[in-house]
Amino acid sequence: MRIEKEVSPEYEIPAVLQHIEARGRRPVLIFENVRNLNGTRSGLPVVINLFGARERLADALGTTVARLPLDYVAREKPLAPVVVDRAAAPVKQVVRTGADADLYELPxxxxxxxxxxxxxxxxxxxxxxxxxxxTNCGILRVYVSGPRQMVVNFNIARHTFHYFQKYKAAKRDVPIVLVxxxxxxxxxxxxxxxxADEPHIIGGVMGExxxxxxxETWGSDIMVPAAADIVVEAEMSHSQLEIEGPFGEYTQYYGGQKLSPVAQVRAITRRKDAMYLDIMPGRADHLLLDAPMVEAYLYNRLKDVVPGVTAVHMPVSGTARLHAYIQMRKTNDGEPRTAIASALSSDYRLKHVVVVDEDVNIFDDAQVLWAIATRSQWDRDLLVLPGMMGTTLxxxxxxxxxxxxxIDATRPIDPHQFAxxxxxxxxxxxRVRLEDYLTPEGLRRL
Structure with missing residues (x-):
């Protein structure tokens, strides 16, 4: 969905997205005319909500929503990158270095x-x-603190943090590339x-x-993705820290302030027809990007313990981090509790788990809630584990x-014990096909 009206980079685009999401829609939005941080028209369209629907993530891998986690893992194998000449790299079509590398030109x-x-x-x-x-390629949030200065946020659970500690110990600044x-x-x-060496994994997932x-800054010592829209090259200080935050987190609450490393911009390169990609914090655009990977890892761990597990879903309603729905074909009545205990100890962020039977669609919150309402008694089906490690967010x-x-929201093994x-x-x-009962207009209204 393209929007031609000129808009401000401050709050306006998120407000439009929130109004559209309130109507139950999840389109990719492309804002054609966005002012940059200098207050002038940036010339770069802003793309937001690209990752806001599981169907689009599945399309990116040529699979289905149901198969997305498993097909992701099947692709998560190293495939060596290839080097192309600068002249053949679209991201080198516009090059700004030194004082000309101005973040404020971006929307x-x-x-x-x-x-x-x-x-x-x-x-x-x-x-x-x-x-x-x-090379680690984690997706991080970065505060733009000046036209050529940034403050980079990463937490201790990130591989980036562990790499940074090595530079800090060596008292060396860190070359970073923002894609x-x-x-x-x-x-x-x-x-x-x-x-792993993550550019190799990215190639495997991409299938090429x-x-x-x-x-521009380090030559062949530090490589950049040739087909990216925008690349920012910077040097992150091993010692200089500045305030970063508050910022909206995946829980849909603000995270607090902290001291984070400062980075100085050395170069900005881009395509001539580049688009500026934004990921909307705390919304589906942010939450879903990580969900298939977490689901896949959780599924594989649970499958080793409870072979009857058939699917795992991290719903957006639970921030795609704090809640998990587990579908299983159980062979005894103890398996749901075993799956619950295993899942809750597999990811520190995971807080609540619901286990359901195969006849419940775990991609539909309403069906899971129906199973809880009609298949659980909390004096026997509720498992609580106090004092566990969680997320500070x-x-x-x-x-x-x-x-x-x-919650064990499964039926008893003995079918005679349940309605x-x-x-x-x-x-x-x-036999029933809606086309035989409704007019074309009626089908469109559905």
Whole structure:
């Protein structure tokens, strides 16, 4: 959906997206005329909500929503990048270095009322490990604190943090590359949780080698994605820290302020027809990008413990981090509790788990709630684990300590102990086609 009206980079685009989401719609929005941080027309369209629907993530990998987590893992294998000449790299079509590399020329958005200011929310931040030479490509938030200065946020659970500690110990500043805009599969690959040389994993997920070109600042020592929309090259200080935050988090609450490393911009390169990609914090655009990977890892862990597990879903209603729905074909009545305990100890962010039978669609919140309402008695089916490690971003937690829990919303193994679910004869359901009953206009209204 393209919007031609001129808009401000401060709050206006997030407000439009929120109004559209309130109507139950999840389109990709392209704002054609956005002012930059200098107050003039940027010339770069802003793309937002690219990752706001599972169907689009599935399309990026050529699969279905149901198969997305498993097909992601199947692709999460290393495929070596290939190097192309600068002249063949679209990201080198416009090059700005030194004082000409001005972040304020970009339409960087301010998203929420209490945010510290404008944030880059889509960059895959490339940091090379001092020891192995591997590159981490995590998607981080970056505060734009000046036309050529940024403050980079990363937490201790990130590989970026561990790489940074090595530079800090060596008293060396960190070369970083910020990649904004690429094929959606690039971003899915950048979300890998494997400890690996991540450009290789990105290529595997994309299904083709990632094309790289020499950077402007470090040449062939530090490579950049040749097909990116925008690349920012910077040096992150190992010692200089500045305030970063508040900022809207995935829990849809603000995270607090902290001291984070300062980075100085050395170069900005881009395509002539570049688009500026923004990922809307705290909304589906942000939450879903990570969900298929978490679901896949959780599924594989649970499958080893409870072979009857058939699917795992992290719903947006639970921030795609704090809640998990587990579907299973159980062989005994103890398996749901085993799955709950295993899941809650597999991801520190996961807080609540619901286990359901195969006849419940875990991609439909209403069906899961129906199963809880009709298949659980909490004096016997509720499992509570107090004093576990959680996320400090959960405002209800006691710092890092949280109470986790799960609900067994499955029927007993013995079918004679439970009522029969309503059903329409399958022969009738398969025979009925809505096209035979509704007019074309009626079908469109559906």
């Amino acid at each position: 960087v958005l301010t998203h929420h009322e209490m945010d510290l200011g404008p944030y880059l929310t889509s960059p895959s931040v490339w940091v090379r490990d001092l020891e192995t030479g591997w 904004m805009g690429h094929h959606p599969a690039f971003y899915l690959g950048a979300q890998t949780k494997l400890l 080698p990632l094309e790289l070109a020499p950077s 959960d405002p209800s937690a006691d710092d890092i300590l949280t109470a986790k829990g799960g 029969m679910k309503l059903c329409i004869p399958e022969a009738v359901l398969s």
